[in-house]
Amino acid sequence: MTIADHDMSSTAVESATTESRRARFLRRFRRQGWAIGALVFLVIVAISAIFAPWVAPHDPLSQSLTDSFAGPGSEYWLGADRLGRDTLSRLIFGARYSLLAAAQAVLVATVLGVPIGVIAGLARGKIDAVASLVADAVLSIPAIVLALAIIGVLRPNLTNAMIAIGIVYAPRLFRVVRSAAISVREETYIDAARASGVGMLTIARTHVIPNVLSPLLVQISLALGFAVLAEAGISFLGLGVQPPDASWGVILGQGTVKLEEQPLLILFPGAAILLTVLAFNVLGDGLNDSLGREIRRE
Amino acid sequence: MNTTGSTASTPILEVSEVSKSFPASKDVFGRVVARLQAVVEASLTINPGETLGLVGESGSGKSTLGRLVMRLTDVDAGRIVLDGDDITESNGPELRAARRKMQIVFQDPQSSLDPNWLVRDIIAEPLRAYGVSRADRLSATERLLADVGLEHAHGSRYASEFSGGQRQRVAIARALALEPNLVVCDEPVSALDVSTQAQVLSLLEALRDRRNLAYLFIAHDLAVVHHISHRIAVMYLGRIVEVGPADDVYNRPRHPYTEALLSAMPNPKPASRRQRILLTGEMPSPVDPPPGCRFQTRCAHAMDLCRRVEPELVAYGDVEVACHLHDTGPELAGASVTEISRGRSAGSAAPAS
Amino acid sequence: MSSHASSAVDPVLQIEDLAVEFITEHGWLTVVDGVSFEVGRGETVGLIGESGCGKSVTAMAVLGLIEQRSGRVSRGCIRLDGRDLLALDSREMREIRGRKVAMVFQEPMTSIDPAFTVGNQMVEVLRRHLPMSRSQARQRSVELLDRVGITDPHRRIDSFPHELSGGMRQRVLIAMALSCEPDLLIADEPTTALDVTVQAQVLDLLAGLQAEMGMAVLLVTHDLGVVSETCERVIVMYAGEIVETASTDELFARPLHPYTAAMLASLPGLHPDEPLDPIPGIVPPRHALPPGCWFEPRCEHAIELCGSGHPTLVAVGGRSARCLRADDLRLPGVGS
Structure with missing residues (x-):
């Protein structure tokens, strides 16, 4: 038996799927019509928020009492509020606060949840036991209640509130990452790497994190939706963004004051919140379906 | 024998x-x-x-x-x-x-190769752990691919695209990387x-x-x-x-x-x-x-x-x-x-x- | 259908020109193509080949389990005791499964529901097919467990599957499969997950039960050793079609198809002092089959003609082979 025979023996590579993982993800994601719609919507919202001064038709703060409670029309597409401020422009600027706040919360949750999750999943034993116990304890606190408590101790401030939301959300990311890390740890390629003298930190970085990425992405999308909703709730109660600045929650809250005179004032901010939260959730589901394992047949 | x-x-x-x-x-x-x-x-x-x-x-x-x-x-x-x-x-x-x-080759070629990695990187992983330079890693990987009866092109693929026998060849190449x-x-x-x-x-x-x-x-x-x-x-x-x-x-x-x-x-x-x-x-x-x-x-x-x-x-x-x-x-x-x-x-x- | 070795005297199972397709990324692909054979009453037939050759799919087709795996039977006919199984609706097929034809799979753990005790599951199978009271069914289950060599069956009947060893689970599965005394038992790699000494026990048990109950057995396996020790006839599959059929003794002594001979030459232990002679290359994928004989690219006996026309299964003195050179080649078997 010579080596040459072996060369021959594997020349016919199984022609199965030669597409890369990215190509496979794109192929599968393309079939998710709703998720693509959600992504497009979110991108439009994000771009308008970033370029708000150029996109918004009016200055969101300029008042015009003559236009108080103006209905939707050519001047004010979505109408105006009690002070005659353009609702559309306020919503566009409000998106800045809402999305930024959501991003803050999710960043905090990720920074806390992911590294601890990877370490707990890989290390097992006492570290895992303690981390899981803390996570369960934090998870039992209702997010909004903790946020309100922190605001009560400090002062009404959106950043503090969103850090609180992030802390309460961190255990969810921790759990997802930990269980993904545990299942990766059982794979023999981790043993193979250890046997080749690769250190544990390198293993975490090169083998575990990439495998954790897919479920994490799904969770982050869902977390963003949750954070947008939480921000709206806190600001609605007047404990987040302080007027005259306005997030969607603030706009919604102010709209309720004169609900009987102009019900449209809560319809539009409400719709903005609803659609954005929904979009994050639909996107999360779509990512889940296109990143998850493909069911293969023999 | x-x-x-x-x-x-x-x-x-x-x-x-x-x-x-x-x-x-x-x-x-x-x-x-x-x-x-x-x-x-x-x-x-x-x-x-x-x-x-x-x-x-x-x-x-x-x-x-x-x-x-x-x-x-x-x-x-x-x-x-x-x-x-x-x-x-x-x-x-x-x-x-x-x-x-000493190195090891495992039973299950499905689980012993990381599906996110290219075959070339899998084979070079032990070399990287011992600080072998990128150029040396590349040439060593080519040699190893040939040694176990795989081709140059196989290196740029994911292990999941291979049959069981080919995966086991990759695992053997990885085990031999450190000689x-x-x-x-x-x-x-x-x-x-x-x-x-x-x-x-x-x-x-x-x-x-x-x-x-x-x-x-x-x-x-x-x-x-x-x-x-x-x-x-x-x-x-x-x-x-x-x-x-x-x-x-x-x-x-x-x-x-x-x-x-x-x-x-x-x-x-x-x-x-x-x-x-x-x-x-x-x-x-x-x-x-x-x-x-x-x-x-x-x-x-x-x-x-x-x-x-x-x-x-x-x-x-x-x-x-x-x-x-x-x-x-x-x-x-x-x-x-x-x-x-x-x-x-x-x-x-x-x-x- | 010519009358070669794939036909039996008093057939329980008759498969004619069976073709099965599955939907894949390359569209509908034929995974089993033109498979015809018969299994006689009380006979043990081995269906062998390497993974992906279509042997398990053939077995699934007999059990009517193709549709739930997003495939379809695109052609052919499967008759059990003369009754056309493909014409049955799913309710009638459920009636047949377990009663007339039973199955034992490779992985005993996944074939038993982990949430119920052994007894619960056996009683359920018995009562689904036979008019029995709960206590009668339980009594029968204890007898069956005893028959398959489970010690202390009165206690074991209340065990959960995870409390049993792999060998015992496979015995329980056999007991369940045989509970309604089927005419045909399909065993798909029944001992592959077991240790050799346990495998020997289970094969011995199966042979004993078969002799006692007179049922036919279709043994699907990749293990040539198991086939040679248990089967009377062997059907060899390659890339979705039958390439050779023969009585076990003839097949091992003098294979007619180069693929059969090459598989035998790949076995370690037959000639311990000689190097192994592996078959080069891999099975061609279904969507890129060679134009001629499907084994031609890997065949050391291939001639020019093999690359052009796809050979048919030809009867050669009571057996059959799908090889142009079946008559003139003298291929080595395992010898004596």
């Missing part, structure tokens, strides 16, 4: 009296109340260029022994000496240095089809001969082990019960368990079929092994002595065997089980005639 590697040089691996147990159950306070004895006082020696086959059924402890040798699991007792260096307690840089000399002297092969062909199995076995043989590799070849298939090994060790319930030159163990088994294992192998060649010895009952639990010889509960030859005293591994010429049958008479010590049972029945019949 049966040419044992030179015995004059230092063995590449010496395992002496190694034991390992795992907690099997705990009480409500988390204290361990029962332990599973995976490996009990196992000793092995492998010379450079030699292949030692390690056979046994599930629960025999053969894979645990492989992991102990690789230091993937810590031993409870005993010593592991690799190429003259005691690595039993090694850690950190010392262990990293030792790992250049080790010893490769632990943990059931490397068990998950493969007959024809692929033959391809991978031939590859392992060719590589061994070219690189003077020593293998600890762990498998449950005696035909495979007999084919590739110079010597064979048989494990039962955590203990090594027989070790010897491959042909000796295969053709003249000294331990009743080895004999039963050989006779249970389905054999497509009618003429060489052995008298089948059906073992009764199940393998006892390694949490609660029987007293005396571990095989006595299922052994057709078990004597009173076997139920009381655990037999030691005793050398008879090239073969070592742990069985009281060989104590029964000096003329039968070291004979095969068949010869012993023939001898005993002749002996017991003698006074009558």
